[in-house]
Amino acid sequence: MPLTRQQALEVIRRLTQWGSLDVLGKRLAPRSPDDEPRPADVPRPMDFSREAHAQRVAFVEAMGVEIPHLTQRAEPMDPEQLHGRIEQFIGMTQIPTGLIGPIRVNGVHAHGDYYVPLATTEGTLAASYHRGARLVSHAGGVSALVTAEQVQRAPGFVLPTLADAAVFAAWAVSHFEQFRDVAATCTSHGRLLDVHAHLEGNHVYLIFSYHTADAAGQNMVTLCTDAICKVLLEQAPVKPTQWFLEANMSGDKKATVLSFMSTRGRHVITETTLPRRLVERGLHTTPEAMAQYWKMSFVGGAATGSIGVSGHVANGIAALFAACGQDIASVSESSVGITRIEVTSSGDLHCSLTLPNLLVGTVGGGTNMPTARECLRIMRCEGSLEGKEQSAKFAEICAAVCLAGEISIVGAICAGEFAEAHLRLGRPQAK
Amino acid sequence: MPLTRQQALEVIRRLTQWGSLDVLGKRLAPRSPDDEPRPADVPRPMDFSREAHAQRVAFVEAMGVEIPHLTQRAEPMDPEQLHGRIEQFIGMTQIPTGLIGPIRVNGVHAHGDYYVPLATTEGTLAASYHRGARLVSHAGGVSALVTAEQVQRAPGFVLPTLADAAVFAAWAVSHFEQFRDVAATCTSHGRLLDVHAHLEGNHVYLIFSYHTADAAGQNMVTLCTDAICKVLLEQAPVKPTQWFLEANMSGDKKATVLSFMSTRGRHVITETTLPRRLVERGLHTTPEAMAQYWKMSFVGGAATGSIGVSGHVANGIAALFAACGQDIASVSESSVGITRIEVTSSGDLHCSLTLPNLLVGTVGGGTNMPTARECLRIMRCEGSLEGKEQSAKFAEICAAVCLAGEISIVGAICAGEFAEAHLRLGRPQAK
């Protein structure tokens, strides 16, 4: 389950860091553009001209974010700087990147109006997310909250007998404190949070869960767990005949049901309520049609054995991850989510999206690639800041953007505009 | 099920296009480097210097493939050319791309030795896939075969009653020929293959399956199905009260169990057998250890509710998709697979990988982006060629590369080298 008793205390800490619970309620509440005006939209949204492009670049740089690498004005990177990122480098794959927003996010960590870069070659995608971002912002924004945060590594051990396996598992789990200290010698940022054992016959899986600070943390958990296992193998009262540093119980780069039981990355909940009028004017459909769609889609997901049920979260995650230097292979687990769409008792549209597995980081991995750094800077999520949780902030924005995208695509399907939009924006056009 | 009776005939066609079944067996059989020497390896594999980079670029261009965009020598793209690919363009996200190989593929469509570009920021990834590619090539290569090919769109219909739903579904499914003709008016390349109905209470889901030629085809199936639905709604004897062009039963950009029942994209099977000596020398472990790992990993997958069970297929798919202009969001469904590792009766290592859902294309979508085109050209998979199935060829190479990656990572875990490799290659290095 995402929230153990231990984790609940952490959530309380988060919730109250801005003051009492009342204050929190206010921080997450919608902020109407009537009271707090939205910043300007990204300029010239449906304009594909050189001028429009230049104007958008100027717009970004006027915010104080230089983007020489995105715009290809900067010198190509020195290959020698790519050690640790790529082997046998031949060049740079280029993926066109569009800017959407601003999207208003009312989160604990992300609290403001954000412009968001999306890297994709699927025409319509950026336009659709932009439409969603505008709508939710007009409705006061998206409430968003990171709850649990952890990343796992799950070594496996083959024991001679089932009795040995039980002894080994019980021994290991009861030596948590020692392992926590071992982990502390391997990383100055992360920390071991917990360890569980899974017994299957004479096999033992240990699931080590870490907080990885502002890093996505896959390497960190690998190195720490390797160190822990060495201690464990030396000291355990019974010895495995074989062991493996990862035995496929961590959910690493895979969609698994584990997603919902044991957060991998960050568990983020979001919601927004669109007034009926906004649905009708902005999406050309009704709250009832969208709620009906949700029911049909949810049953469709259940009947096809889907992990989680959502619209097209993978589109938003993939575009954000590519732009922001995240591990694209983790689209597999990060795009698992549950979208919910309902008509409120007053006839408005309540939408929520829960992403239990958002594996993101603002330091390490690909985040120090020049274009990724520029993209993170546009979102004000760069690096690691004293006293701030940048990754949690980034996670809240990602989830808010994905919720906006869910609303936009469901609206398009309900209004019968889905095919037409792809006809218009999803194919190269004669000029 | 991936292979209906109708699809079996298609497989027979594929299998015999090169002659009798005996000839096929030969085409898919290993070709020892002793008999057919491997082309040269990518130059200077673990060298991060500028010179090594230049030498690799020269190596590629000496093959006759110019790569001005990958190497950033070419002018940036004109934003106006990006209509249909991105809206609100601000610039190009750059992802470092490494070259691995050659990998020997003994497929029906892909038959030769291929160099493969991988775009990633995860250090170790390209090195690990390169190691795997070398190993499988030394063992004579990877047998690979595309079987089923189809892409779905699944509209949903709300009927007044269950009786209406049954009538509607039965009527729709029995008008297949008419819908096939409608589809034919929307696309000159693709064709409607089949239609199924799914009845849930008073809801009907129709699943339309298309062959999309060398395109990935998501837009094609959207536009064709939209046209079909318009005819259907006009003519059906009972009318839905609501309908949706996609009702979440197509597996679009999601990992679902449907993957194994109803191919989305291409269903590819691959295998290779590594002699014991090669496992010991190349991977520093034994076939027995790797087979044991497989069992432990497979149970791990089953116990976590994984869709398919594999090692890190998502890594290979994500890196190939990013480099080659595929839809990165489709990593979700395309990376679903089943890896199998066994010791043969003669003590060697048999490995197979089945990817039931490889959603790839060599035309359309992002494939006409300049760096994507260069990458596809390096793999000799560019565009659409008269009389050749380029996408099937590309799919066979992708799957072979992923199998090589599975072998490499499992070998590293069994040899206890997994953490060390990431320590060495997964972090930025002081020079």
Next chain:
Amino acid sequence: MPLTRQQALEVIRRLTQWGSLDVLGKRLAPRSPDDEPRPADVPRPMDFSREAHAQRVAFVEAMGVEIPHLTQRAEPMDPEQLHGRIEQFIGMTQIPTGLIGPIRVNGVHAHGDYYVPLATTEGTLAASYHRGARLVSHAGGVSALVTAEQVQRAPGFVLPTLADAAVFAAWAVSHFEQFRDVAATCTSHGRLLDVHAHLEGNHVYLIFSYHTADAAGQNMVTLCTDAICKVLLEQAPVKPTQWFLEANMSGDKKATVLSFMSTRGRHVITETTLPRRLVERGLHTTPEAMAQYWKMSFVGGAATGSIGVSGHVANGIAALFAACGQDIASVSESSVGITRIEVTSSGDLHCSLTLPNLLVGTVGGGTNMPTARECLRIMRCEGSLEGKEQSAKFAEICAAVCLAGEISIVGAICAGEFAEAHLRLGRPQAK
């Protein structure tokens, strides 16, 4: 998918056997008790006295159904008659059996008011299903329709290579007609409907689907497939090195996602609409609360990796299967289902239940046990009747009963009466 084009024709046959499609609509439509009065309720529902029991027995026998075995008036069975049902017989397990109803079913095959026996030791269960049955009957009954019907057996074959596997699979699937003839020599009632192949590396799974007439058919499909495999192994152009009559791809006695893609047993859809007033008076809650519950429960199912999402279908299935001589182990697959609960635009409550895998029979297996035969006779579903589909009739009643049970339990949960009912009826009482 449950409904192929071939199966659609079968559905059309079913739907029109009573006349035109208009006539069908009428056959499945609600029949108000005002127009067609309900038969009397089971006497003295909450009375646990000897007299009440005697009165209920008299009530059943007055319908013309003698129940000497249920009432233990008959002589115990001769052990020698149990050959084929049990080995090493020591005696008879006795499970208390209650009678509920009548439940009005408006099905194609089941069309009338039925009394239903339920065998269980879970107090509250029979009372709750009885309440549900009364409610749906007051609302005009449950519409019910069997669509697809088939049972699978899935042998597996190990081939020397992937190329051999492809040749073997293609050959097998294209020899369907021959296999159908082989099957016809093994059974006079059933028939082979289709064969699919599943290719995984060098492994081939063949999925043979049969119509098993009024039998549940597990033995029939085993024996027919064994005979087919013998022919297949003799004639196939390439020979497997090993084969297994069942390789775990038939969904036999397991909950699998396959349930929704490929009916095992019978796929039944049901629905009913309860007027708001009936919900308020009969269940002490509102349509809105029940619809809200459904959403919460559905998300709960999705987040726990449930196969299908329902309330407590397994309770109804287990009680019906135990009473009626069905294979209790098939509760695993038969209780998979999807319940849907919605508020209609006029404020009433629409409920549907789809059971895709109802593995039932009215002949063979345990159905000839004396108490089972009495129970089937009470439901007018005994044996096999010329020109009638008794198993389809039984399936429609089962599904209708389960829908009634879903409504009753959700109502109890929403009204806050769930715990209280179990306190009152779920524990032995001092007299």
Next chain:
Amino acid sequence: MPLTRQQALEVIRRLTQWGSLDVLGKRLAPRSPDDEPRPADVPRPMDFSREAHAQRVAFVEAMGVEIPHLTQRAEPMDPEQLHGRIEQFIGMTQIPTGLIGPIRVNGVHAHGDYYVPLATTEGTLAASYHRGARLVSHAGGVSALVTAEQVQRAPGFVLPTLADAAVFAAWAVSHFEQFRDVAATCTSHGRLLDVHAHLEGNHVYLIFSYHTADAAGQNMVTLCTDAICKVLLEQAPVKPTQWFLEANMSGDKKATVLSFMSTRGRHVITETTLPRRLVERGLHTTPEAMAQYWKMSFVGGAATGSIGVSGHVANGIAALFAACGQDIASVSESSVGITRIEVTSSGDLHCSLTLPNLLVGTVGGGTNMPTARECLRIMRCEGSLEGKEQSAKFAEICAAVCLAGEISIVGAICAGEFAEAHLRLGRPQAK
């Protein structure tokens, strides 16, 4: 995960209750029939005559277990005694019950040779389990160990906003001690073990886990959770707009992936190793063939979206549950398991079965039905004994029997005897 740190301590307690860990290893180790002779087999196994039946009854009664109800010598039950078990009672469903064994179990709780009653109408089933029980006993028996024990109830709460939901969840989880005290006022046997929260948008699911002593405990957890919720709703700082005592996150009577993450009932691991010679003589096949079968079956399970992967565990569970007064509907979750079959380095056959969800009790529910009590008595698992864990003992026997059944069916499939056995034993025979 089944084993939290807290649960690990419980396992250590179990493991060491017989002395040091060395002593435990001995308690779970195989005991060869050469050293400790097996008690006599059930008399005249394949004999369906009246005499054979009488001899088996005499055999059971000679053990000191009277079985007047199983043999139908006793008077029928007084209907008035059925309050709490059934409503609207009309009579007793009778299911033929066979006796198998003895099966040697080397468990922590079950330690001895046990005769086991199975209630079924599927001919072949009892014979097959009997064969398996003999084989594993000849090999020294089945090691078996209960690890985690708990049953859940999962109420759901609708909060006005996501911020309220987070506050509510955090508040609830941090008031565990108070809820534990509330639970203690509702039950003298069970106790609240833990509480987790699951946040989805503005919805909160609380998962309460209980130890239910020797009862299966479904009613106990319902009543305790109801009491807790009343306190919770009164005291929580924010109030739900709606709540439901169970919101489908407990895995109640459903196969869910949750099974492997969060034990429902008892998590039991078992194993046995059959010498090669025993496999060849007793099963007419080889360890290699059975290990190959396992691989094929496991992939089959993965590809069909099976929850857990086993042979026919549901058969054993259903027959045991029916005979022993367990809740038959819980076959759904209890039959979820993972079977593993491997060749050891010395060429023998290692088999293990893990059942993570065995929901059993020896008191309460149907266990006080006369025939159930007789069956439990035959297994020496009746009721609740001071200082003994009867339910854990029963669980270990159940799992051992299921492992024996797995070995027997896989042996039959590998030897090509599966169809023949069903032909001989699965159909009524002319005498």
